[in-house]
Amino acid sequence: MILLAVIGCNLFFVQGPPAPAQPALADPSPAAACRGCHGEIYNSFVHTAHYLDSRPADTSSVRGSFQEGHNSFQYNPFMRVTMTREGDHLLQTATINGEVVRTADFDITIGSGRKGQSYLYWQDSSLYQLPVSYYRASDQWCNSPGFPKYFFFGRAITPNCLECHTTFARAGLTPSGKFSFDRGSLQYGITCERCHTGGQAHAAYQAAHPQETTARFVTNAAKLNRQQRMDGCALCHSGFRTAIQPPFSFQVGDTLAHFSQGKAISRQADTLDVHGNQYGLLAASKCFLGSAEMDCSTCHNVHRDEFNRADLFSAKCQSCHNGKDNPVCSLPDKERGSVHLGDNCIDCHMPVRASKKIMLNVGSGDKLLPDYIRTHFISIYPEATANFLKQGAGKRQ
Numbered sequence: 001m002i003l004l005a006v007i008g009c010n011l012f013f014v015q016g017p018p019a020p021a022q023p024a025l026a027d028p029s030p031a032a033a034c035r036g037c038h039g040e041i042y043n044s045f046v047h048t049a050h051y052l053d054s055r056p057a058d059t060s061s062v063r064g065s066f067q068e069g070h071n072s073f074q075y076n077p078f079m080r081v082t083m084t085r086e087g088d089h090l091l092q093t094a095t096i097n098g099e100v101v102r103t104a105d106f107d108i109t110i111g112s113g114r115k116g117q118s119y120l121y122w123q124d125s126s127l128y129q130l131p132v133s134y135y136r137a138s139d140q141w142c143n144s145p146g147f148p149k150y151f152f153f154g155r156a157i158t159p160n161c162l163e164c165h166t167t168f169a170r171a172g173l174t175p176s177g178k179f180s181f182d183r184g185s186l187q188y189g190i191t192c193e194r195c196h197t198g199g200q201a202h203a204a205y206q207a208a209h210p211q212e213t214t215a216r217f218v219t220n221a222a223k224l225n226r227q228q229r230m231d232g233c234a235l236c237h238s239g240f241r242t243a244i245q246p247p248f249s250f251q252v253g254d255t256l257a258h259f260s261q262g263k264a265i266s267r268q269a270d271t272l273d274v275h276g277n278q279y280g281l282l283a284a285s286k287c288f289l290g291s292a293e294m295d296c297s298t299c300h301n302v303h304r305d306e307f308n309r310a311d312l313f314s315a316k317c318q319s320c321h322n323g324k325d326n327p328v329c330s331l332p333d334k335e336r337g338s339v340h341l342g343d344n345c346i347d348c349h350m351p352v353r354a355s356k357k358i359m360l361n362v363g364s365g366d367k368l369l370p371d372y373i374r375t376h377f378i379s380i381y382p383e384a385t386a387n388f389l390k391q392g393a394g395k396r397q
C-alpha cells in the first residue's frame, strides 16, 4: 500500500525568539525526587501523556513499525524513507530512485503517541526534525507535519518546541546563529517541577525538616488566582504564541501575557490541529463565563491518566449542572429515546471534531484520514447530538 501524504499531520514549526538567554528554571529536579514523599501522585503520574511526552528514541518509545513491508514511507514517486534498526540505533534512511542519499538516527521521540509522534536528531549541539513521523489514527508512518512533498533533513528545532514538549533544555545560539541546546541539561517529559515552581528547594527543605507538615517554597496552582491557574496550562495549551521573553522563563504563578502573546479568546480559536487551543475555547464558553472558579483542574486531574473516561468527565459536568446551581440538560425526553444522558455529556456538548488540516492519503488517494480533537467550546451541537443518538440507539439494540 502506498502512503501519500497530501498535507501531513500539521505545521509544528514555530518561530523562536531572537536570542535565548539564561532561563529562570535551571536544572529542575526529576520526578523521582518527589517520589519518596508523594508516592501516590508519582506512581499515577508516570502513566500520563505529560510524563511520556518526550523520551529518548528507542524501541519502547517509538510507536511506528520497523518490520519489513511496514517500515517505509514514499514521499513521492522517486523519494522514499525507510525506517530500520541496526543494533541499538534506529535510523531513517532516505533514497532517491533507490540510491541512499542520507541517513540519520532517531534520537528523541516527541509525543506520547496518543495522536502521533515526531522524531528529532542531534547534529553537534543543534536538533533537527526527521522527515518521517508517526500517525496514530492509521497506525502508520507519515510525512513530518508541514514538510513539503519531498524529504529534507534541515528543519531546525526551535527552543519553543522544547519549551512545550520537555521539562527543561538550556538553549543558546551557535557562533553561526543556529539554535543550540546543552544536551546534558535536557529533561524529558513534562514533569512535576514544570508545574510546581520551587520543587527542588521544597524537597530539600522538607527532607531536612521531616517533622514539618506544612509545605514550604513550592507553588501549588490551587492557591493562585484563576488567571494564574489558567496561565499555567495556557503556556502550552493555547496554540502557538508569539514570544516576548526567552523560552523557559515563564513559571507557574507568573502572568503569561508578560512572556508571550496568544490568539484571541473566541470559539474561532478552534484551529483544529494537534495543537488545539483548549484555553481559548474554554474561556469563550458559557460554563467558564458563568462561573467564577472554573479552570482546567475543575475537570482534569493532571496527576492521573484520564484519557477516554467520558463517565468521569460527565460526573464533573453534573457537579454544576445539578438542577440547583445550574440547569440540567434540556434535551426533550422524546428526542432522547432510550439514551441515558448521564454517562456521556461530552460527545454532544464537547464533540470530537475532525481536523481539516491534518489528512493522510492512503492507497489510491480517495480515502482521507483526518486527525481528531475534542473541542473545549462547551455548547449545543445539533449535528453531534444527532450522531450520538444514532450511535447510542444502535448500541442499545
Ligand code: HEC
Residues within 6 Å of the ligand: 029, 031, 033, 034, 035, 036, 037, 038, 192, 193, 196, 199, 200, 202, 203, 204, 206, 207, 208, 212, 213, 214, 215, 218, 219, 220, 223
Ligand atoms: C521529604 C519529603 C518531601 C519531598 C521529597 C517532596 N515533598 Fe512536596 N510536600 C511535602 C510535605 C510534608 C508537604 C505538605 C503536606 C502535603 O501537602 O502533603 C508537601 C506538599 C507539597 C505540595 C502542596 C503545596 C501546598 O502549598 O499546598 C506540592 C505542590 C508539592 N509538595 C510538590 C512537591 C514536588 C514537585 C516535589 C519534588 C520536586 C516534592 N513535593 C518533594 C514533603 C515533600
Ligand code: HEC
Residues within 6 Å of the ligand: 048, 049, 050, 052, 053, 054, 110, 111, 112, 113, 114, 115, 163, 164, 165, 166, 190, 194, 195, 232, 233, 234, 235, 236, 237, 296, 297, 300, 302, 305, 306, 307, 308
Ligand atoms: C510545558 C507544556 C505543558 C503544560 C504547562 C501543560 N501541558 Fe498539558 N500537554 C502538553 C503536551 C505536549 C501534551 C501532549 C502529550 C502527548 O500526548 O504527547 C499535553 C497533553 C495534555 C492532555 C491530554 C492528555 C490526556 O491524558 O488526556 C491534557 C488533558 C492536558 N495536557 C491538560 C493540561 C492541564 C490541565 C495543564 C495545566 C494544569 C497542562 N496540561 C499543562 C503540554 C503541557
Ligand code: HEC
Residues within 6 Å of the ligand: 012, 013, 014, 110, 111, 112, 113, 114, 115, 116, 117, 118, 129, 157, 158, 160, 161, 162, 164, 165, 235, 236, 237, 238, 239, 240, 241, 274, 275, 276, 277, 373
Ligand atoms: C505552544 C506549545 C507547543 C509548541 C511550540 C509545540 N507543541 Fe506539539 N503539542 C503541544 C500540546 C499542548 C500538544 C497536545 C495537544 C492536544 O492534544 O490538543 C502537542 C501535541 C504534539 C504532538 C502529538 C502528541 C500526541 O501523541 O498527542 C506531536 C507529535 C507534537 N506536538 C510535536 C511537536 C513538535 C515536533 C514541535 C516543534 C517543532 C511542537 N510540537 C511544538 C504543544 C506545543
Ligand code: HEC
Residues within 6 Å of the ligand: 031, 034, 035, 038, 041, 042, 045, 050, 190, 191, 192, 193, 194, 195, 196, 220, 221, 222, 297, 302, 303
Ligand atoms: C501539568 C502540570 C502538573 C504536573 C506535571 C504535576 N502537577 Fe501537581 N498539581 C498541578 C495542579 C494544577 C495542582 C492543583 C490542582 C487543584 O487545583 O486541585 C497540583 C497539585 C499538587 C499537589 C497538592 C495536593 C494535591 O494532591 O492536589 C501536590 C502534592 C502535587 N501537585 C505534587 C505533584 C508531583 C509530586 C508531581 C510529579 C510526580 C506533580 N505534582 C506533577 C499540576 C501539575
Ligand code: HEC
Residues within 6 Å of the ligand: 286, 287, 288, 289, 290, 291, 293, 294, 298, 313, 314, 316, 317, 318, 319, 320, 321, 326, 345, 346, 349, 350, 378, 379, 380
Ligand atoms: C463550574 C461549573 C460548571 C461545570 C463544571 C460545567 N458547567 Fe456548563 N455551565 C455552567 C454555567 C454557569 C453555565 C451558564 C448558565 C447560564 O448562562 O445560564 C453553563 C452553561 C452550559 C451550557 C449551555 C451552553 C449554551 O451555549 O447555551 C451547556 C450545554 C453546558 N453548560 C454543558 C456542560 C457540560 C457538558 C459540562 C461538562 C463537560 C459542563 N457544562 C460543565 C457551569 C458549569
Ligand code: HEC
Residues within 6 Å of the ligand: 230, 233, 234, 237, 276, 278, 279, 280, 282, 294, 295, 296, 297, 298, 299, 300, 306, 307, 308, 309, 310, 313, 316, 346, 350, 372, 373, 374, 375, 376
Ligand atoms: C468542563 C470540563 C473540562 C474543562 C474545564 C477542561 N477540559 Fe480538557 N477535556 C475535557 C474532556 C471531557 C476531554 C476529553 C477527554 C477524553 O476524551 O479522554 C478533554 C480533553 C482535553 C485534552 C485532550 C484533547 C484531545 O483532543 O485529545 C487536552 C489537551 C485538554 N483537555 C486540556 C485542557 C485544558 C488546558 C483546559 C483548561 C484550559 C481544559 N482541558 C479544561 C473536559 C474539560
Ligand code: HEC
Residues within 6 Å of the ligand: 314, 317, 318, 321, 327, 328, 329, 330, 331, 332, 339, 340, 341, 342, 343, 344, 345, 346, 348, 349, 380, 381, 382, 384, 385, 388, 389
Ligand atoms: C444526545 C446528546 C446530548 C447529551 C448526551 C446531553 N445533552 Fe445536554 N443538550 C443537548 C441538546 C440538543 C440541548 C439543547 C436542547 C434544547 O433546549 O432544545 C442540550 C441542552 C443542555 C443544556 C442547556 C440547558 C438550558 O436550560 O439552557 C445544558 C446545561 C446541558 N444540555 C447539559 C448537559 C449535561 C450536564 C449532560 C450530561 C449529563 C448532557 N447535557 C447530555 C444534547 C445532549
